[in-house]
Amino acid sequence: MTLTEALPITDLNACCTPILREPMGADAAEKLARSLKALADPARLRLLSIVASHDDAEACVCDLTEPLGLSQPTVSHHLKVLVDAGYLSREKRGTWAYYSLTPDALDSVSGLISEL
């Protein structure tokens, strides 16, 4: 049996519904996937949420270790991933490092997901 016998031409056409707009391109998908990988971890989501819950969306590193029940090096690793991905910025002031939410970083990713 040939392919034409197995799948009448009307079936071949029927499978193609019209495209209404241009889908996301390869470069944009790579970039968004990288941003989402940095977010896709429960400890990192909680760290961002703790920073966002503080006054001025800024928290001292000393406020970020205890609530998660993770070791300080593990928390530091997660914070570095979030800084590298652009969700947080880090500033050393006196004894402590302070982490601030980057304005619009989360809204930007959230908007790109909504527009998929």
Add this chain to the structure above:
Amino acid sequence: MTLTEALPITDLNACCTPILREPMGADAAEKLARSLKALADPARLRLLSIVASHDDAEACVCDLTEPLGLSQPTVSHHLKVLVDAGYLSREKRGTWAYYSLTPDALDSVSGLISEL
């Protein structure tokens, strides 16, 4: 030198900025991280975007393999991840399987990110 000498009590207090609301809990963070892991892949983002670009947010599997330049088994694997995570639903009609965007699934994840 003791800790008290190294860090005057005013500095210790200065590190603690007030919390304005309850941060995300462990269970919610686990759940959102799982949803984001399913999204955090360029091929899966493009598949969702292609489905969303079609009329009625539904596309035949035959429309999903060619644009990505990936093998059919690889595309099938990514589609299964998206179905399992609740972003797509799958329906077999005649010769072809059709994938539809689950209403509100992307908006729900997007909203949770905005509210972090």
